[in-house]
Amino acid sequence: MPRTRRLLRDKEITYSVAKEQEHLGLNSPTACHVAPENNWLYGSFNVCVPVAIDDWDEERVLIRFPLPYRVGEAARPGNGDEKIRSEAGTYTWLQENCPDVPIPHLYGFGLSTGETFTRVESLPIFTRYFQVLRRRILSWLAYPVPSKYVRHQTTNHIASGRVIGAGYLLVEYIEEAQGTMLSNTWINRQHDTKLRANFFRSLSRIFLNISCIPLPRIGSFIIDNNGFLHLTNRPLSIEVQQLENENIPTNMPRSYTYSTVDSYIVDMLSLHDSRFRAQPNAVNDLGDCAYQLSALSAMRTIFPSLFQRDFRRGPFSFVLTDLHQSNIFVDDEWNITCLIDLEWACSRPIEMVSPPYWLTNRGIDQLDAAEYDSIRTEFMEILAAEERELGLFEVLPRLSDIMNRTWETGIFWYTLALSSPSGMFKIFHEHIRPLFCAKYGEEFNLIMPFFWGKKIGYIAGCKLSDKAEYDENLRQAFQCSGD
Numbered sequence: 001m002p003r004t005r006r007l008l009r010d011k012e013i014t015y016s017v018a019k020e021q022e023h024l025g026l027n028s029p030t031a032c033h034v035a036p037e038n039n040w041l042y043g044s045f046n047v048c049v050p051v052a053i054d055d056w057d058e059e060r061v062l063i064r065f066p067l068p069y070r071v072g073e074a075a076r077p078g079n080g081d082e083k084i085r086s087e088a089g090t091y092t093w094l095q096e097n098c099p100d101v102p103i104p105h106l107y108g109f110g111l112s113t114g115e116t117f118t119r120v121e122s123l124p125i126f127t128r129y130f131q132v133l134r135r136r137i138l139s140w141l142a143y144p145v146p147s148k149y150v151r152h153q154t155t156n157h158i159a160s161g162r163v164i165g166a167g168y169l170l171v172e173y174i175e176e177a178q179g180t181m182l183s184n185t186w187i188n189r190q191h192d193t194k195l196r197a198n199f200f201r202s203l204s205r206i207f208l209n210i211s212c213i214p215l216p217r218i219g220s221f222i223i224d225n226n227g228f229l230h231l232t233n234r235p236l237s238i239e240v241q242q243l244e245n246e247n248i249p250t251n252m253p254r255s256y257t258y259s260t261v262d263s264y265i266v267d268m269l270s271l272h273d274s275r276f277r278a279q280p281n282a283v284n285d286l287g288d289c290a291y292q293l294s295a296l297s298a299m300r301t302i303f304p305s306l307f308q309r310d311f312r313r314g315p316f317s318f319v320l321t322d323l324h325q326s327n328i329f330v331d332d333e334w335n336i337t338c339l340i341d342l343e344w345a346c347s348r349p350i351e352m353v354s355p356p357y358w359l360t361n362r363g364i365d366q367l368d369a370a371e372y373d374s375i376r377t378e379f380m381e382i383l384a385a386e387e388r389e390l391g392l393f394e395v396l397p398r399l400s401d402i403m404n405r406t407w408e409t410g411i412f413w414y415t416l417a418l419s420s421p422s423g424m425f426k427i428f429h430e431h432i433r434p435l436f437c438a439k440y441g442e443e444f445n446l447i448m449p450f451f452w453g454k455k456i457g458y459i460a461g462c463k464l465s466d467k468a469e470y471d472e473n474l475r476q477a478f479q480c481s482g483d
Contacts, residue, residue, distance in 0.1 A: 023108030072244030089221030219257030365423030
């Protein structure tokens with residue numbers, strides 16, 4: 001009996017069903033060979049199935065399924081499709097606007113509704129010519145031109161109904177000859193200054209290629225049902241779907257975008273407020289409650305004094321928010337050869353562009369400012385040199401100037417805190433509060449919670465009651481019947 005993958009609402013899918021969805025222009029699905037399960041790639045939010053293809057130059061592809069139980073599909077149906085549309089939108093925008101940024105080929109994608117989108121080059125010949133002609137005519141008439149991904153839904157898919165519920169992306173498999181994950185060599189070779197310089201140079205060029213294209217609003221790109229690329233989705237960074245996966249309301253509609261920095265920050269702060277209210281184990285005790293509420297209150301208060309008013313309405317820059325070592329492929333000299341897993345990318349305020357936080361191998365809430373600044377300075381010197389090399393040093397505002405200023409003012413830390421529901425409070429108290437109130441920490445934690453909301457004593461009592469109930473439920477869940 002063929003092995004199945006469990007999907008949402010007790011639906012299942014076999015690989016034979018998935019491989020029947022034509023995105024590569026193959027004559028027969030039997031040319032595809034799924035890898036054994038022990039070769040499948042499991043991530044935090046996706047499972048990726050390698051597929052070998054007979055007599056095909058690219059050798060292998062990956063079918064990438066988002067995990068419904070990790071992206072909040074049960075709490076907010078449609079999150080899986082939103083993630084797929086957004087990731088496909090990222091591929092498309094980078095392909096069309098930043099061809100020098102190395103990313104895998106996206107051959108196509110499918111939604112849980114059974115609709116599939118295929119790249120024009122892989123369509124049957126007559127359909128392909130029609131789409132090429134259509135794009136040219138629209139361009140000549142100065143009308144919007146659709147992306148290179150065309151929606152279709154074959155009769156077989158509609159009749160069988162077997163693919164409904166299984167969204168996926170079909171992407172290029174990055175073979176070993178194309179590079180290896182930076183995470184494989186980072187720990188042992190990070191102190192090699194030549195390798196590090198090569199990596200920083202490649203990363204700088206990627207940052208500059210992307211940031212030199214200003215965007216009109218804060219949000220995520222998606223591909224609509226007619227194949228058009230739009231910047232009309234909410235900025236789908238990881239913390240949004242993580243909170244929704246925990247059944248925490250985000251009150252951020254999918255069609256919502258932002259035209260100002262402050263409106264975006266206010267809504268991001270509201271996510272943290274919502275987590276505090278809705279998560280039953282949000283606080284440990286009364287001291288922890290005061291610690292968190294003082295940070296949440298102050299974060300609301302200080303952001304206008306940090307972010308530059310001149311950038312309030314832009315420029316906004318596309319940001320790859322999930323750029324960790326395992327998503328970066330490099331050659332033996334640590335030149336970047338490919339960026340993979342383009343989920344969670346969105347446009348953000350230009351002042352939220354920053355070097356990766358993991359450069360000193362510490363967690364997001366464990367960074368030592370002096371230690372990080374040393375390697376950050378090294379990166380920034382290379383970034384400025386690349387600006388001059390690419391002829392961007394005279395273009396204002398310069399990305400290197402903005403990024404240096406965000407470090408000097410504390411915006412770097414504010415952005416990190418905003419992106420981490422669990423790490424915000426430590427980041428705030430260790431790196432942000434001292435910029436405004438270096439002393440009187442105990443008094444700060446006693447006073448500031450009262451500015452988070454009315455009846456703060458009642459709220460604190462409710463949270464302590466929630467925690468006691470949570471602990472009891474947890475104890476019972478692990479209690480054996482004979483205990």
